[in-house]
Structure formats: C-alpha cells, structure tokens
Amino acid sequence: MRLFAYLLILLCPVFATAQDRPIQRSENGWYLSPQGTIRILLLFVEVEFDVKPEKDPQPGGADHWPKGQLPKWKDRVFDPFPLPQQQADVSRYFQDISLGRYIVLGDYVDEIITLKESKYPGVHQGHTIGTLAVKELNERDSLRTHHRFSVADFDMWKDARKAGLPKEPGPDTPHGFDHVMVIVRNSQLKHGTGSTDGGSPGPLFGYQSDTQSRFGGMNDLPFEILKHEYNHLLIGGNNFHSGGGNASQFESTFINLQGGWSMMGASSSSLLTCTGWDRLRMGWEPDGAAHRIRARDLRGNEVDTDLDPTAGDTGLFVLRDFVTTGDALRIRMPYIPADQLQQWIWVENHLGMHRNGSPTDRFHWESPGGTCITPIQPGLFMQMQVGRELREGADIYSGAADYLRPILANGNYDLRLRGDTLRNMCPFGGSSRPFIHEAAAANPLTGNHEQELPVFDQYRDGLLFRGEHWVPGVRIQQGKPDAEVVFSGRPEHAFRMNGARVLGMGTNPSSANMLTLISTGNRDVHKRKGPNVRTVYLNGVRLELMDQWANGDALVRVTINDTRIEEDQRWCADSIVLPPLRGGDGHSLSVADGRTLLLDRSRTPTRVNEPDSIAPGGPWFSEPTRFTLSEGASMFIGPKARLELKAGSVMHLMTGSRLELGPKAQLTVGSDCAIIMHGDVLLLGKQKVFRKLRKKGRLREAQ
Numbered sequence: 001m002r003l004f005a006y007l008l009i010l011l012c013p014v015f016a017t018a019q020d021r022p023i024q025r026s027e028n029g030w031y032l033s034p035q036g037t038i039r040i041l042l043l044f045v046e047v048e049f050d051v052k053p054e055k056d057p058q059p060g061g062a063d064h065w066p067k068g069q070l071p072k073w074k075d076r077v078f079d080p081f082p083l084p085q086q087q088a089d090v091s092r093y094f095q096d097i098s099l100g101r102y103i104v105l106g107d108y109v110d111e112i113i114t115l116k117e118s119k120y121p122g123v124h125q126g127h128t129i130g131t132l133a134v135k136e137l138n139e140r141d142s143l144r145t146h147h148r149f150s151v152a153d154f155d156m157w158k159d160a161r162k163a164g165l166p167k168e169p170g171p172d173t174p175h176g177f178d179h180v181m182v183i184v185r186n187s188q189l190k191h192g193t194g195s196t197d198g199g200s201p202g203p204l205f206g207y208q209s210d211t212q213s214r215f216g217g218m219n220d221l222p223f224e225i226l227k228h229e230y231n232h233l234l235i236g237g238n239n240f241h242s243g244g245g246n247a248s249q250f251e252s253t254f255i256n257l258q259g260g261w262s263m264m265g266a267s268s269s270s271l272l273t274c275t276g277w278d279r280l281r282m283g284w285e286p287d288g289a290a291h292r293i294r295a296r297d298l299r300g301n302e303v304d305t306d307l308d309p310t311a312g313d314t315g316l317f318v319l320r321d322f323v324t325t326g327d328a329l330r331i332r333m334p335y336i337p338a339d340q341l342q343q344w345i346w347v348e349n350h351l352g353m354h355r356n357g358s359p360t361d362r363f364h365w366e367s368p369g370g371t372c373i374t375p376i377q378p379g380l381f382m383q384m385q386v387g388r389e390l391r392e393g394a395d396i397y398s399g400a401a402d403y404l405r406p407i408l409a410n411g412n413y414d415l416r417l418r419g420d421t422l423r424n425m426c427p428f429g430g431s432s433r434p435f436i437h438e439a440a441a442a443n444p445l446t447g448n449h450e451q452e453l454p455v456f457d458q459y460r461d462g463l464l465f466r467g468e469h470w471v472p473g474v475r476i477q478q479g480k481p482d483a484e485v486v487f488s489g490r491p492e493h494a495f496r497m498n499g500a501r502v503l504g505m506g507t508n509p510s511s512a513n514m515l516t517l518i519s520t521g522n523r524d525v526h527k528r529k530g531p532n533v534r535t536v537y538l539n540g541v542r543l544e545l546m547d548q549w550a551n552g553d554a555l556v557r558v559t560i561n562d563t564r565i566e567e568d569q570r571w572c573a574d575s576i577v578l579p580p581l582r583g584g585d586g587h588s589l590s591v592a593d594g595r596t597l598l599l600d601r602s603r604t605p606t607r608v609n610e611p612d613s614i615a616p617g618g619p620w621f622s623e624p625t626r627f628t629l630s631e632g633a634s635m636f637i638g639p640k641a642r643l644e645l646k647a648g649s650v651m652h653l654m655t656g657s658r659l660e661l662g663p664k665a666q667l668t669v670g671s672d673c674a675i676i677m678h679g680d681v682l683l684l685g686k687q688k689v690f691r692k693l694r695k696k697g698r699l700r701e702a703q
Helices: 002-020 089-097 126-137 223-235 276-282 687-695
Strands: 036-048 102-108 113-116 177-184 194-197 209-216 294-296 302-304 315-319 329-332 343-350 379-386 404-407 422-425 430-432 475-477 480-483 542-548 554-559 569-571 576-578 589-591 596-599 626-629 634-637 642-645 650-653 658-661 666-669 674-677 682-684 699-701
Touching: 036 126, 089 102, 089 223, 113 126, 126 177, 126 209, 177 223, 194 223, 209 223, 223 276, 276 343, 315 343, 329 554, 379 542, 379 554, 634 642, 666 687, 687 699
Parallel strands: 036 102, 036 113, 036 177, 177 209, 569 596, 576 626, 589 634, 596 642, 626 650, 634 658, 642 666, 650 674, 658 682, 674 699
Antiparallel strands: 194 209, 294 302, 294 315, 315 554, 329 343, 343 379, 379 404, 422 430, 475 480, 542 554
C-alpha cells in the first residue's frame, strides 16, 4: 500500500502539468502576437560593388532612392507612434486589416548602411544581408534612429517564439529587439523578393532580436512582399501561402496557383487587403462583437452569419463595408463526406478605397492618381475556403497552401490562349498573351477563373507542372480585346447591382462545392483520393444581391432549394451528384422551358498526370463527366428544353430517382455516352424517346 501511495504522488504532478499545458490557438500568432502594439527597427542598406562593379543591378540609384542616401519613402513605411488613423503605408495596412487590434510601428536608423563588397564577400548572399548590416552598424558609437529611440522602445514583447501559444507583452531581460527589418537598395534581393524568420541577425550594440526580415527595394517601397513575409510571423509557414502569394513548388489545394486576396497575398494578388478568413484566424473582431462571423439584420441588430442553409440559416442580411466593419457571410457547403476537405463560401462587401478610405481596399496597381487599371467598384467579393477550419490544438499549423479560391462573378471557363503576344501593355509596358473567353466554353463547375493561373502541358510530356502556366492578361471576347490585366482584378469580378447579382445552382459560377487536388509541382499527393473532394455536390443554395444602398450597405438574400436552371448551362466534372433536393416545383433539378443542359468533358484539367490520349480531342487531363441522380432525386426537362450528353458523359439514375421529359423536350445522348439505370427508376414523358435510346444501347440497366 505504501508503494502505491508513493507512485501516486509521483504521477499526480505529471498529470496536472499535462492538464495545465497551454493550448495552441491561432489568435496567439505563430512567432509574433497579432494583438497589441509592436515597434520595428528598420535598417536601409546599399551595397558598394567595389570589386565587381558590373554586378551592381542599380549602380546609379533611382529617383525614389538615390545612391548613398535614404529612400525618399523612408517615412512611408512605419509611423513611429500610435495615431487615431495611422498614416504610413504598413502601419495603416495593419490597423485596417486588424480592425485596430494590431498596431505596427517602427523607426529607422538615420543613415544609409553601406556594405562594401571588398569588406563583406558574402554580401552577394541576399538572405544574410541583415547579419552584415548589423556588423557594419556595430562599428558606430551607438544606435541612432530618426526619432532617437533606444532599444527599450523596440522591446515591447517578451521573446516567446512558440507557435500558437500566448505571447506576453513587456520587455526582455536583458533587452532585445522584437523585430529587425532590412531593406536593401541594390543586391541579390531583387524588388519583390525577401524572407523572414524567427531568429536574430546577431547582436546589435549588444542586443539580439526575436525575429528578422530582409527585402529588396529597387523599384519602390516593397509593400507586397514586406507584408507577406511579415504576416508569416503571425499566421504560419509556407503552407499558408494564399490569395496571390503562393509559388509553384509548395503543396497546394488546387492544381492552379490562386490569385485573389488575403494577408498572405503578394505580387499576384488582386485586392491588397485581408479576407474574412484571415480575421477569423487572427481573432480580429470589432469592439463588442457577439459573434465570430457577423452582419446585421434589417433592424440593424448584429446576427450570426456563419450559416448552414440546409439547417435553416436563410433570410435577408445586411453587409456593411467589410474593411471598416468586419461584416461577412460564410456559407457551409453541404453533402461533402466528413473525411474530405470541408468547404465554405465567404461573402464580403468591398466598397473600395474611394468610398471607405482604406488605401489597400483596391485592385493591385490601382492608384488614387489614376492608372490604366480600372478602379474597384462596390460589390460582393467571394471566395471558397477549403479545409483550414482548425484554430485551436496541435494541428492548427498543418495543411496545404491556396486554401482560398476566388469565386468571380463573370464565371469559370475553359480558357485558352489565342497564340500571339501583345506588347507595351498596361501597367508597366510589358508583354501579354491574350486569352479567349467565350460563352461556348463556359464551365461553371471545373473551369478556370481569371484570378488563377491556368496550366497546360507546355512540354508535351504527359505531366502538368504548376509552373507551366500562363497569366490571364488581355481578355479576348467576341473576337476583340475586352479588358487588360484581368488577373489583378476587374470590377466585373464582383457581384454588383449593374452586373451579375446571383450565385446559385444554375449560374456561372455555381454555388456548388469545388473539386480539389492536393499537389506539389506535378505530383498528386493523394492520387486523386481523400481528403480531396472529387465530386461536385449540387446543393440548391442561392445568394442574391438584392440591393446596394446609397451608404454602401448591401442587402443579401440567402435561400435554399433554388433548383431551376434559367440559362443554358454546360456542366463538366469527374463526378457530379444531384441529391434529393426539393425546389419550388418539387424537383431536385429543373431545366426551364427552351433551355439546354449540356453534360460535357472539361478542357480545364482536373488532374496533373495520366492524360487520356485515346478519346477523340485528347489528350484530356480530365475524366468524362459522370452525373448521378441520387436515390429520391427528381430531374425535369421542361417544355422544348434539352438535356444533352456528349464527349463520353454518363448519367447514372439510382434506385428511386426520376427523370421526366416535358412536352417537346429533347434528350440527346451521344454515341459514346449512356444513361444507366440502377434498380427501379421512373422515366416519365414521351416513351418513344426512351425506346430509341434503349434500342441504341444508350439507355440500359446497370450490369
């Protein structure tokens, strides 16, 4: 008995310690806290190529950053002190996206730090330039910043680089810099490149730093890469690349690199602000918010807008400006199996910088002074969230990149290049390969949109590398150039009162979930199996912009059982499933009078290898479309409407499903296509049509 009691005494403290261990939470940040105030020490550097002057990428300097001087935009990076409305570019950005929860200040050493090539042979290694800058600066008598700050002014947080665990405000003992940032004028770090890490470039006047970063600033203030890399310290590693900040080599959720917008956006972003997902992840909420995702009802009351329409979360919602209020809707996609990546549609009302005053609520390269970029217009901007729902626990930093995919109001298409190149294009006078955007290639379920990078088998080796892509630049519609720089954002990408206003089952794009393919480079990680979603589940969800009032508030209606196709549609996907929905007419899917539903094969790739080179028109990096009516589902082809199957499409009618043809409705099944009946199904309408198909072997029982 005594031995048992002794063991119990030894074990109890261990058990208590495990119970008391802090829980990792995304709102605590990765290396740095995304809450409170931080002040950054900024160093401006140039390289003197006194050994190999021919290596200098900018020997004479530039107007914005003369040789031997500090850049003219030195005071545009950070504000030194908190302001009711921050003025410097980076300080204002963080104040806006965090709804005032995170204030990023800074000050710079009041001299250019020149690194001679002869003195520092390692200066060509761009990502170690911070260490060399610190060594050079240490030869001065003391730290001299523009506002005469000391190390204590840059030490507002205790060093606690523990992913997801609480960060404690207050100084270190001894002092340390919370973050040291280096921007170099002319080095191997070209403009738009940089990196960050949870380490120190070395002791600066005897004090280490908790974290560091370094960037190239050859052309201007390197805003896009600066905020992208710094945001890593808040949100997570390279697997959090999204919103136009991803690269080909990383494991990603979709075949195509995504543009769009997010905290982790960079040079390939459309909008330069954050997303609702970012704010949810970081715990950025307005004062007094009762719900993590919220909007208003018609009486102005806050309501929970994390919606599941199939559970009855429907109705009218008022979305105020997203950037300034944080209002958003999130719609859960039903029917996706629990062991696959769950999906949600995010809806944000962006009024743009001309209305809300936020400098980053704008399209990339759009400027207040006016450029060739068509400015943002108020409207609903939407993205699909795929997975990435964990915000607490040990797995919150796992997952694949590009977990956000834009949903553009002008639809998804089998986009293709025209084959030529145009020169001196907006915004920088470069070249652009025009692409074809045509109604006949509409593909709402699996097509490309204009804020992602379409891939093609450039090397004709039967493999699709994510790097084998082209950038949607000049859109050719009806044979003529229609828009430029579309990848960087266009007004018609938003749902607007003077454009597309509805997202539903029968629109392009569709309200259905998306196919995923977690892949890296050209490697399919899970071989087209789970946790990937490889089936499109039609859902009847409808989002409609009902009105946008003079003050910018958007009235949005969310409904369910919108199952009627009012416009011609071309559906392509490896697998499409129609659940037993019940629309207003009692059917799971209705094709309106005189309209056509075409089941076709996707020209947009849905896989990265094993192309089908046998089927006519190949090679195909997709499967023939398989369309399944689930048990109890009912499909009605209205009077003079048409259902057509082509390019190997197969339609499966499961036990208890129903296919009904209205008067003069047409059912066309290609010679390489079939309708297969699984058990007892109901075929209604002109039986002569069904008999002909049976005779040709295109309507048959499952074997």
